[in-house]
Amino acid sequence: MSYFAGIDIGSTAIKAAVVDEDGKLVGTRIAPTGSSFHKNAMETFEALLAQHGIVREAVKFITATGYGRKLFKEADDSISEITANAIGACEAGRAFGGVRTIINIGGQDSKAIQIDANGNVSNFAMNDKCAAGTGRFLDVAARNLEIDLEQLGDYHFGGSGAPLTINSTCAVFAESEIIGLLAKGHGKEEIVAGIHYSIARRTVRLAKRVGIEDRVYFDGGPALNKGLVAALQDELGRELVIPEQPQTTTAYGAAVLARSQYLDE
Amino acid sequence: MNSTPTDAAAPAYNRSRQAREAETLLDRIEDDFPDNPQAMRYFYDLFRNVYCHGEPVRHQGTLVGTTCIHAPEELIYAFGATPVRLCNGSYHYDQIGADFMPAKSCPLVKATLGSLHAKAAVPNTQSLELIVNPTTCDQKTKASAMMEAMGYKVHDLELPPAKESEEARLYWQRSVRSFALRLRELTGRKLTRNNLKAAMARTARAQAAFRTLHQLRKSAPALFLGKDAFLVTNAYFFDDIDRWTEAVEQLNAELRSRQTEGFQAAQKRAPRILFTGSPPIFPNLKLPLLIEEAGGVVVADETCSANRMLYDMTAVDEWLLNDMVDGLADRYLKPCTCPIFTRNDDRQRRLLQLAADFNVDGVVYQAFAGCQVYEMEYRSIADVLAAQGIPMLYVETDYSPDDMGQLSTRIEAFLESLKTRKRNKQ
Numbered sequence: 001m002s003y004f005a006g007i008d009i010g011s012t013a014i015k016a017a018v019v020d021e022d023g024k025l026v027g028t029r030i031a032p033t034g035s036s037f038h039k040n041a042m043e044t045f046e047a048l049l050a051q052h053g054i055v056r057e058a059v060k061f062i063t064a065t066g067y068g069r070k071l072f073k074e075a076d077d078s079i080s081e082i083t084a085n086a087i088g089a090c091e092a093g094r095a096f097g098g099v100r101t102i103i104n105i106g107g108q109d110s111k112a113i114q115i116d117a118n119g120n121v122s123n124f125a126m127n128d129k130c131a132a133g134t135g136r137f138l139d140v141a142a143r144n145l146e147i148d149l150e151q152l153g154d155y156h157f158g159g160s161g162a163p164l165t166i167n168s169t170c171a172v173f174a175e176s177e178i179i180g181l182l183a184k185g186h187g188k189e190e191i192v193a194g195i196h197y198s199i200a201r202r203t204v205r206l207a208k209r210v211g212i213e214d215r216v217y218f219d220g221g222p223a224l225n226k227g228l229v230a231a232l233q234d235e236l237g238r239e240l241v242i243p244e245q246p247q248t249t250t251a252y253g254a255a256v257l258a259r260s261q262y263l264d265e
Numbered sequence: 266m267n268s269t270p271t272d273a274a275a276p277a278y279n280r281s282r283q284a285r286e287a288e289t290l291l292d293r294i295e296d297d298f299p300d301n302p303q304a305m306r307y308f309y310d311l312f313r314n315v316y317c318h319g320e321p322v323r324h325q326g327t328l329v330g331t332t333c334i335h336a337p338e339e340l341i342y343a344f345g346a347t348p349v350r351l352c353n354g355s356y357h358y359d360q361i362g363a364d365f366m367p368a369k370s371c372p373l374v375k376a377t378l379g380s381l382h383a384k385a386a387v388p389n390t391q392s393l394e395l396i397v398n399p400t401t402c403d404q405k406t407k408a409s410a411m412m413e414a415m416g417y418k419v420h421d422l423e424l425p426p427a428k429e430s431e432e433a434r435l436y437w438q439r440s441v442r443s444f445a446l447r448l449r450e451l452t453g454r455k456l457t458r459n460n461l462k463a464a465m466a467r468t469a470r471a472q473a474a475f476r477t478l479h480q481l482r483k484s485a486p487a488l489f490l491g492k493d494a495f496l497v498t499n500a501y502f503f504d505d506i507d508r509w510t511e512a513v514e515q516l517n518a519e520l521r522s523r524q525t526e527g528f529q530a531a532q533k534r535a536p537r538i539l540f541t542g543s544p545p546i547f548p549n550l551k552l553p554l555l556i557e558e559a560g561g562v563v564v565a566d567e568t569c570s571a572n573r574m575l576y577d578m579t580a581v582d583e584w585l586l587n588d589m590v591d592g593l594a595d596r597y598l599k600p601c602t603c604p605i606f607t608r609n610d611d612r613q614r615r616l617l618q619l620a621a622d623f624n625v626d627g628v629v630y631q632a633f634a635g636c637q638v639y640e641m642e643y644r645s646i647a648d649v650l651a652a653q654g655i656p657m658l659y660v661e662t663d664y665s666p667d668d669m670g671q672l673s674t675r676i677e678a679f680l681e682s683l684k685t686r687k688r689n690k691q
Contacts, residue, residue: 067670082678109671118689121682126675128661128668 002060004262005048006254007041008081009033009068012107012135013221014041015251016048018059023091023259027052028248037068061262063254079257081250082113082124088253089217089243090119096241100213103203103232103240104250105220107135112207125209132169133202135222140171141195144178145188152192156227159189163231166191166198174198196231204235214238219246276385280319282357283387287316290548294492297558300530302489302523304516308496311504312547321389322349323505327452328393330417332377332408334574335399335424337441337597340590342464342506343456344448349390350502352570353380354546356664365411366404370635372664373546374404382415388503393417395451397444399424401605402638420447427607428598441594458586465579465593471506474513475575481520482564483623486529488520491540491553491563498571499547531562536683538563539619541646542631542639544570549664552631552672559677565623567616573602604638612642613649620655626683628657629676635663656683 001020008015014033018026029048034040049056064075065084072078085104093099102113108131114123131137142149164186168174174195181191199222207216216238222228223246233240243249295301295309314320322328324347331338331350338348353359353376362379380386381396399422400406409419423440425433445456478497481488497516501509523530538561545553545568553563566572577600583589602612620628628650632639643659650657658679662668 067674080674080677080681082674083681120685120689121678122656124675124678124682126671 001058002262003054003058004255004259005045005059005062006084006251006256006258007045007062007064007066007072007075008084008248008251008254009037009041009064009066009072010081010107010250011067011109013247014044014068015066015248016041016045017248017251017255018048018052018054019252019255019259021259023256025252025255026054028245028251030247033068038071041068041072042074061258063258063261065250065254076258077261079254082111082126083121084253084257085111085219085250086113086115086119086121086253087256088249088251089113089219090115091256092243092249092252093215093217093241096215096217099215099217099241101207101210101216103207103216103218105133105135105199105203105218105222105228107221110134110203110206110220112203112210114210114213123210125206127206131171133199135220137169137171137174137199138195138222138225138228140175141178141192144175145182145191147188147192150224152196153224153226153228155189155192156196156225156230159187159193161187161190163193163197164190166194169198169202192227193231196225196228197235199228200231200235203232207236212236212238215241217241217243219243219249221247223247279357279383279385280387283355284317284319286355286357287312287387287548290550290554291317293554294496294550298490298492300528301493302516302519304512304519305493305496307512307515308493308500311500312496315388315503316548319385319387319389321391322503323508324349327395328390329448329451330390330393330396332396332405333399333401334569335401335597335601335603336397336422337444337593339461339464339468339579339593340441340445340448340456341397342467343460344452344454345460346448346452349388349393351377351381351390351396352502352544352546353377354499354549354664355380355387356549356666358383358386359664365408371402371404371543371633372549372635373543373633374408376664378408378411381412381417390503395420395447397422401603402636404635420444424605425598426605428601429608434595434598437598438591438594441597442590445590456586456590458589461586461589461593462581465581467506469578469580471501471510471513472575472578474510474517475501477517478513478520479565479572479576481517481524484524485537485624486533487531487535487537487562487564488523488528489530490557491538491566492550492557494563495545495550495553495566495571496547498575499545501575502546502570531557532560534684534687536561536626536680536687537624539616539623539625539628540566540631541568541616541628543633543636544568545631546570551664551666551669552629552660552662552676555669555673555676556629556680559673559680561676561680561683563629564625565619567602567612567619569603572619577601604642609642613646616646617649617653617655620650620653625655626687627679628655629679630657630659632659632661633663634661656686
């Protein structure tokens with residue numbers, strides 16, 4: 001049996017995915033990027049293979065993606081995370097009846113991608129060069145509120161009043177705004193909901209730039225946050241399609257591409 | 266303007282910072298690409314000498330600085346003076362110039378002011394006897410007084426905000442005539458029919474060389490890369506015009522022989538890009554380089570540091586000097602596709618024409634953050650191109666290098682989508 005791998009080296013996490021000869025997903029693995037991402041990427045990849053009893057030689061083609069794609073020399077080829085994300089979402093989206101818009105929120109960026117009827121990228125937009133409205137923003141907020149990142153979703157639904165308005169989407173300025181709100185005696189629940197709505201509004205503006213069409217697929221680590229999902233659906237006025245493992249869509253897309261690149265050659 | 270950044274304006278510091286920026290870029294341009302044309306050696310050396318080693322800019326007679334392509338250079342040459350274009354592309358001077366302008370303003374204007382403020386700026390123009398500043402966008406217009414406060418003599422060349430009406434045309438013709446008077450005062454010379462005719466012939470030869478180069482880029486697969494084309498046109502800013510023309514003619518000859526040999530400077534399926542928007546000015550060739558490092562090839566442009574500056578020519582078919590000056594003025598107004606004009610449908614038409622003539626796969630639109638006119642025209646250009654099914658990538662950026670990673674991802678994704686489109690078409 002031959003296998004094909006995709007490795008997505010992001011700013012926060014490394015994601016690896018392996019597909020088999022038929023393009024079926026064998027498994028995925030996630031690890032923090034850390035400071036020595038090359039070593040961590042290799043370890044994640046090898047651990048994934050070991051987990052599924054695959055020998056290194058059976059992996060015929062590796063495609064790297066994400067910010068570290070150019071520096072991962074073990075890969076046979078590299079592809080931008082926008083294209084990889086689109087391929088992964090289209091494949092994974094079949095189960096939901098096909099997708100035309102992708103919203104991705106990563107550790108340091110957010111993207112909106114428009115897919116044409118043939119499954120190709122027809123337009124995309126990315127946030128500007130700051131971390132506003134990205135996963136990092138949630139990180140900072142959770143730290144200020146002294147709660148775990150995973151708890152944000154529960155807090156979102158725990159409040160009794162309306163979500164507060166968080167004006168600042170800048171991760172640095174939001175910090176002082178959150179501290180100010182806490183000092184005024186606002187509950188963490190209202191603040192968390194406010195943060196989610198603030199990110200959601202920013203994300204919808206980005207998505208509107210490329211055009212929104214059903215179905216809308218939402219992935220990236222923050223898609224695990226139920227509160228953010230609710231806020232985003234509310235702002236969009238549409239249902240979102242969320243995969244089981246929203247963090248690994250892009251790695252999966254790279255693996256799917258690795259397979260077709262190998263078979264084309 | 267009481268506080269002067271004395272440290273930042275120190276000569277040795279400027280030279281070293283600027284030289285490092287220029288050197289890094291030239292190394293990338295030369296070393297990261299195989300198959301650079303041999304005739305490009307002249308331009309690589311020219312930039313190294315002028316930007317890295319501080320070699321003074323060559324000129325004859327009075328040196329007149331220009332801040333825009335709207336300054337009629339034939340007039341300057343006709344008075345025995347030499348024009349040098351001061352528009353600056355350096356991040357170092359952009360930071361110095363930030364002291365003079367509001368936070369969200371155009372890096373080009375900031376860098377130009379910064380280099381004028383800095384002592385021993387590069388390129389080393391020695392003494393500028395006059396700066397001619399066409400009143401184009403608000404930021405350039407307001408820069409006049411700031412340049413004067415730095416001790417420069419500045420001539421405001423008043424440009425109308427529209428170009429189609431007869432009023433605008435007459436206004437501009439008068440404006441160009443008063444510029445001629447200012448040059449007469451400055452040089453103590455008289456404008457004659459013969460002088461102007463000779464000056465027009467000189468720029469015409471340069472422009473003819475440029476046009477040949479431009480046409481050679483229609484070749485598919487590409488004969489040479491856009492990063493070199495931008496370097497060539499950027500050299501026109503400050504190089505001796507006759508030397509420049511000869512160097513371009515040599516490059517053209519080499520490209521012609523490449524054509525007969527069937528040489529390819531880029532892969533057969535490399536997406537062909539038309540570049541438009543805010544001008545790439547050395548050493549800020551960030552975006553064209555990222556496109557070509559990612560496997561695309563810039564085959565044509567619609568910018569004021571290349572095509573818009575050199576494509577449209579003047580011809581001498583008037584018998585009287587006054588009519589010649591008016592004719593010259595028309596050439597600087599009518600064909601210009603700068604977004605400062607109230608109505609600018611010409612830019613849309615020109616882009617569509619270039620896209621068709623150069624067999625373009627996609628357009629990259631650069632808007633400098635703070636360059637409002639380009640930011641404002643984004644929507645209309647996007648609509649026109651979309652209606653013709655031409656994909657466009659809009660990039661808002663500035664001179665700082667910190668968005669390179671993010672930009673390269675966006676550019677690669679754009680090129681990947683163009684390749685897929687191309688495959689599907691076949």
